[in-house]
Every structure is written in C-alpha cells, then in structure tokens.
Amino acid sequence: MSQTPDQARPTPRAGIMDIDAYVPGKSTAPAGVAKVHKLSSNENPLGPSPKAIEAAREIAGKLDIYPDGTARRLREAIAEVHGLNPQNIICSNGSDEILGLLAQTYLAPGDEAVITEHAFMVYKIYIQSAGAVPVTIKERDERADIDAILAAVTPRTKIVFLANPNNPTGTYVPFQEVRRLHAGLPRHVLLVLDAAYAEYVRRNDYEAGIELVGSTENVVMTRTFSKIGLGGARIGWMYAPMHIVDAINRVRGPFNVN
Numbered sequence: 001m002s003q004t005p006d007q008a009r010p011t012p013r014a015g016i017m018d019i020d021a022y023v024p025g026k027s028t029a030p031a032g033v034a035k036v037h038k039l040s041s042n043e044n045p046l047g048p049s050p051k052a053i054e055a056a057r058e059i060a061g062k063l064d065i066y067p068d069g070t071a072r073r074l075r076e077a078i079a080e081v082h083g084l085n086p087q088n089i090i091c092s093n094g095s096d097e098i099l100g101l102l103a104q105t106y107l108a109p110g111d112e113a114v115i116t117e118h119a120f121m122v123y124k125i126y127i128q129s130a131g132a133v134p135v136t137i138k139e140r141d142e143r144a145d146i147d148a149i150l151a152a153v154t155p156r157t158k159i160v161f162l163a164n165p166n167n168p169t170g171t172y173v174p175f176q177e178v179r180r181l182h183a184g185l186p187r188h189v190l191l192v193l194d195a196a197y198a199e200y201v202r203r204n205d206y207e208a209g210i211e212l213v214g215s216t217e218n219v220v221m222t223r224t225f226s227k228i229g230l231g232g233a234r235i236g237w238m239y240a241p242m243h244i245v246d247a248i249n250r251v252r253g254p255f256n257v258n
C-alpha cells in the first residue's frame with residue numbers, strides 16, 4: 001500500500017499543531033527598573049516558607065514511596081483553613097493540571113470555551129488540546145467585560161474561564177459582577193473561577209468564589225500554592241460540586257500530586 005508522506009509517521013490529532021506552545025515567564029521590564037519581582041513566574045522575594053523547606057527535607061527520605069493518590073491530609077488541611085468540606089476538594093500538580101483536566105472532561109471537539117482578551121495563556125492551550133474552539137472576548141480597560149462574555153455564549157459554549165484577579169493584567173472583577181455573570185449563564189455552562197492570585201487581594205468587594213461554588217452546580221474555583229512561595233512544588237487545588245469532583249477523579253492520573 002502506498003502512503004502519503006503525512007501518513008508515514010504518527011500524526012497528532014487535528015488542531016494540535018495549531019497550538020502555540022507556552023513560553024514561560026515571558027515579560028519585559030521598562031528600562032531603568034533596578035529590581036523586578038517576576039510574579040508571573042512565581043518568584044517570591046521571600047523564598048519558600050522555612051516550614052515548607054523543613055517538610056520537604058523530611059519527606060526526601062521517602063521518595064521511593066508513591067504519594068497518597070487522594071491527597072487526603074492535604075485536602076483536610078486546606079479544608080480546615082478555608083472552612084470547606086474536604087470531599088469537595090481535588091488536589092493537582094499545580095492548578096494548571098486541574099484547568100487541563102476540566103477542559104479535557106467538559107469540552108468535546110467543536111465545543112466553545114470563552115476566555116478574555118488577556119486571559120492566562122494556558123486556557124487557550126487546553127481548550128485547543130481538547131479539540132474545542134477558544135472564543136476570545138475583548139476587555140474594557142484591561143478588565144473582563146461581563147456583558148460581552150454573556151453575549152458570546154452560544155448553545156455550543158461549555159466553559160467560561162475567568163482568572164480573578166487576572167494574570168497578566170492584574171485587574172479583578174468585583175464579586176457582584178461575578179454573580180451577575182453566573183446568573184446570566186445557562187446552567188450547562190461551567191464557570192471556572194481561577195483564583196491563583198486570591199492571596200494578593202485585600203478588597204471588600206473581592207471574593208475568590210467559595211460561596212458561589214457551594215451554592216450552585218456549575219461553578220468551580222481553582223487555587224494554587226505557586227504564588228505564595230511554592231511554585232516548584234507544583235501544588236494546586238480545586239473546590240467543586242460533588243458531581244464535578246466525581247468526573248475529574250475518573251480522568252486525573254492516580255498519583256498526580258508529588
């Protein structure tokens with residue numbers, strides 16, 4: 001049988017080669033700036049917590065043992081700090097992993113996922129990896145435009161990704177606006193609130209999304225330890241309704257968290 005050159009070797013699925021690979025830490029500082037803390041790459045001027053260093057040293061002698069695949073102790077600790085039910089938490093290899101798992105689980109080829117103009121770069125990569133179509137919504141003054149997002153929803157829309165606060169713009173959406181966004185979405189659309197920088201906000205009109213997740217069926221909140229000094233440890237987590245936890249647990253790798 002004759003083969004065309006394209007068929008003479010394994011070929012990625014349609015669309016994969018259209019993805020632009022992520023360029024880590026891409027940013028520039030204006031000339032004359034003496035010292036830059038590159039938060040986009042999680043550089044923490046204080047370094048990791050001494051307690052985290054100590055814990056890592058302790059565990060180093062057990063590198064031959066698989067971790068607990070359900071990350072039970074970590075989920076319980078997170079649940080205690082935030083007042084959550086540990087059953088509604090999934091830990092992941094950075095929150096990047098959970099964002100990818102959400103795309104993989106809830107997007108099929110031809111589906112649409114809505115992102116904002118200056119959205120965190122990985123959303124588009126995971127949307128395209130799932131064979132779905134990223135729909136990019138213009139921002140207003142570098143802020144997510146809730147009305148424009150709602151106007152872009154079609155019957156094919158399955159996910160809306162919103163980083164709040166957003167990286168790289170540094171802007172955030174007040175929680176009343178997030179509620180308005182949720183209220184305007186059809187119930188089959190998953191609203192992903194990516195609160196990677198939640199620890200950086202001290203504003204009365206900001207909420208990471210815990211209450212909305214707890215009181216609805218189509219909202220998840222993703223969080224990370226990366227921006228608070230543990231980027232290298234690759235630990236993220238998601239707070240989600242039980243039916244979403246159940247679906248993601250079927251897709252994620254069994255020992256995904258180091």
Ligand SMILES: *Cc1c(COP(=O)(O)O)cnc(C)c1O
Nearest residue numbers: 094095096120163167196224226
């Ligand atoms: C840094 C970041 C993440 C993911 O970081 P992880 O290290 O994978 O946890 C996700 N979303 C936003 C907006 C970020 O800035």
